[in-house]
Amino acid sequence: xxxxxxxxxxxxxxxxxxxxxxxxxxxxxxxxxxxxxxxxxxxxxxxxxxxxxxxxxxxxxxxxxxxxxxxxxxxxxxxxxxxxxxxxxxxxxxxxxxxxxxxxxxxxxxxxxxxxxxx
Numbered sequence: 002x003x004x005x006x007x008x009x010x011x012x013x014x015x016x017x018x019x020x021x022x023x024x025x026x027x028x029x030x031x032x033x034x035x036x037x038x039x040x041x042x043x044x045x046x047x048x049x050x051x052x053x054x055x056x057x058x059x060x061x062x063x064x065x066x067x068x069x070x071x072x073x074x075x076x077x078x079x080x081x082x083x084x085x086x087x088x089x090x091x092x093x094x095x096x097x098x099x100x101x102x103x104x105x106x107x108x109x110x111x112x113x114x115x116x117x118x119x120x
Contacts, residue, residue: 010095017089026082038090045107053102060091060101
């Protein structure tokens with residue numbers, strides 16, 4: 002099942018790249034901002050609960066989709082790009098095994114435990 006989920010996420014990552022290609026925007030922007038959603042981890046400097054909220058805000062595909070659609074509806078290319086990049090990044094993270102975070106620790110994700118102590 003884990004491989005099937007990774008395959009599905011890979012498809013969503015490629016779909017995001019295809020959608021970005023339709024925008025006719027420079028690819029360097031995509032690559033420069035691809036890791037920007039990881040700034041959501043800075044919330045962990047406060048505590049695990051704040052970290053999970055900020056991390057999940059930047060890694061939730063529903064939020065990415067809303068940003069993307071809002072950009073389309075309002076004809077704001079920056080929002081479209083941001084939504085696509087957020088969606089692509091979230092798919093990439095899930096391929097790597099990183100899921101949305103629970104408030105108890107960074108290692109506890111909706112895909113299971115990550116890190117050295119996977120107990």
